[in-house]
Amino acid sequence: MKGKGFDYLKKITAVDYTDHLEVVYLLYNTKERKDEIVRVKLDPETAEVPTLMKIYPSADWYERELFEMFGINIQGRETKKLLLELWNGVDFPLRKSFTWGKPYKKME
Amino acid sequence: MAIMRINVGPIHPGTHGVLRLVVDVDGDTIKSVEPHIGFLHRGVEKLMETRMYMQNPSYTEKLDYIAPLSWDDLYVNSVEKALGIPVKEAAQYERVILLEFQRIASHLLWLGTMVNDIGQLFTLFMWCFRDRAKILKLLEDVSGSRMFYVNLRLGGFNKNPPDDFVDRCRALADYLQERISEYPDVLDADSVFMERTKNIGILSRNDAISYGVSGPVLRASGVDEDVRISHPYYIYDKLKFRIPVKTNGDAYDRYRVRYEEMLESISIIRQALEMMPQGDTAGMPIRLIGPAAKPDTVVMQEELPRGEGIIYMVPDKQRPYRISLRSPAFINLSVLPKISENMRFADLFSIVGSLDVIFAEIDR
Numbered sequence: 001m002k003g004k005g006f007d008y009l010k011k012i013t014a015v016d017y018t019d020h021l022e023v024v025y026l027l028y029n030t031k032e033r034k035d036e037i038v039r040v041k042l043d044p045e046t047a048e049v050p051t052l053m054k055i056y057p058s059a060d061w062y063e064r065e066l067f068e069m070f071g072i073n074i075q076g077r078e079t080k081k082l083l084l085e086l087w088n089g090v091d092f093p094l095r096k097s098f099t100w101g102k103p104y105k106k107m108e
Numbered sequence: 109m110a111i112m113r114i115n116v117g118p119i120h121p122g123t124h125g126v127l128r129l130v131v132d133v134d135g136d137t138i139k140s141v142e143p144h145i146g147f148l149h150r151g152v153e154k155l156m157e158t159r160m161y162m163q164n165p166s167y168t169e170k171l172d173y174i175a176p177l178s179w180d181d182l183y184v185n186s187v188e189k190a191l192g193i194p195v196k197e198a199a200q201y202e203r204v205i206l207l208e209f210q211r212i213a214s215h216l217l218w219l220g221t222m223v224n225d226i227g228q229l230f231t232l233f234m235w236c237f238r239d240r241a242k243i244l245k246l247l248e249d250v251s252g253s254r255m256f257y258v259n260l261r262l263g264g265f266n267k268n269p270p271d272d273f274v275d276r277c278r279a280l281a282d283y284l285q286e287r288i289s290e291y292p293d294v295l296d297a298d299s300v301f302m303e304r305t306k307n308i309g310i311l312s313r314n315d316a317i318s319y320g321v322s323g324p325v326l327r328a329s330g331v332d333e334d335v336r337i338s339h340p341y342y343i344y345d346k347l348k349f350r351i352p353v354k355t356n357g358d359a360y361d362r363y364r365v366r367y368e369e370m371l372e373s374i375s376i377i378r379q380a381l382e383m384m385p386q387g388d389t390a391g392m393p394i395r396l397i398g399p400a401a402k403p404d405t406v407v408m409q410e411e412l413p414r415g416e417g418i419i420y421m422v423p424d425k426q427r428p429y430r431i432s433l434r435s436p437a438f439i440n441l442s443v444l445p446k447i448s449e450n451m452r453f454a455d456l457f458s459i460v461g462s463l464d465v466i467f468a469e470i471d472r
Contacts, residue, residue: 009320013432033338058320061442
């Protein structure tokens with residue numbers, strides 16, 4: 001995508017449709033002022049996307065958020081550091097299967 | 109000299125919120141900075157999935173307590189887009205006027221506190237707060253409350269504006285024009301301010317694009333990009349205004365961009381007041397939202413005072429199925445390790461200040 005002039009990554013986010021996960025990339029071309037949305041369907045059990053950090057450094061915090069909130073594995077990142085850090089990294093709050101009021105599991 | 113690790117925050121007056129920075133310094137020179145965020149995480153995106161559409165503005169307002177109306181408007185606008193509800197014409201004008209006043213109020217608060225942090229003590233701070241109070245008074249008279257307005261409804265406002273709305277806005281715009289023009293006289297003559305912002309925290313044009321920063325931070329690095337121009341909403345395509353762009357990308361340029369933006373906002377307000385039609389601006393009552401046609405997804409972007417805010421929403425019948433918020437301050441902060449490298453430790457806070465971060469929005 002970067003070759004086509006989409007040089008600006010606006011946002012990475014994800015949606016849980018219960019039967020599949022969808023990762024959404026919002027890209028932008030700053031020269032021609034054009035938007036592009038890329039959607040990737042994933043299996044919730046084995047969700048994994050490659051890292052974009054080499055191409056778009058702005059992907060860094062969004063990818064950490066994806067892992068923490070949706071449990072989507074990011075291929076090619078050395079560290080699994082959480083973004084918000086106060087969460088345990090075991091339950092994934094923005095998945096629809098997340099239930100409220102579960103006892104808080106401590107991070108190992 | 110050995111590298112020393114210093115912890116800053118999470119409670120620190122220079123960070124304007126709960127930000128923890130782990131800084132490695134060699135003498136007085138910063139070798140690396142690692143921001144730790146998340147102390148204010150409330151899970152707003154998850155909460156908003158459980159509330160009905162018009163219950164949510166009270167959450168979106170608290171995302172940015174300095175410019176609540178801007179986030180509120182972005183959210184309400186995306187719901188209007190999802191449900192296919194047109195906004196009344198007079199209400200569009202009124203929204204633009206209030207949004208630009210809100211932008212000025214936000215920039216004024218930023219300017220006052222930022223210069224206060226870096227040693228220009230209290231003169232400008234008091235001036236900025238004096239002028240901001242006048243804007244808040246106007247917004248209070250229009251909406252009914254001073255800080256959290258919750259006055260937007262689908263298609264318009266909760267009520268019509270006061271009878272003297274246009275005259276008051278015009279008088280306030282004149283007042284602000286006169287006052288704001290005085291600020292550079294104070295700042296440019298102040299060697300402390302100049303030394304602590306010129307060539308501090310330089311962000312190059314290429315880095316600004318690849319790190320995805322937006323708003324005044326992006327424009328200070330020489331990128332001519334503004335959502336009001338590239339994706340016009342409401343009546344912005346009918347108005348003539350200039351986008352201030354600077355090329356150095358340092359803290360001083362970020363101040364200049366915001367400062368010139370305030371003057372542009374005043375000119376936008378004047379034009380909108382000139383063109384504003386007579387008419388009803390009241391929107392729908394909160395409860396009357398029937399099941400509506402629903403598109404698969406809605407993407408809505410608006411220019412908030414801190415940069416480009418985006419809402420990516422998967423709408424359902426009565427409530428959002430999933431709502432994702434792009435917070436401009438979040439991604440502006442992620443560039444901090446890059447631009448503070450090899451700066452002096454004391455300048456760290458003019459850099460953090462110049463990014464205009466707000467943690468309610470970053471942590472969500």
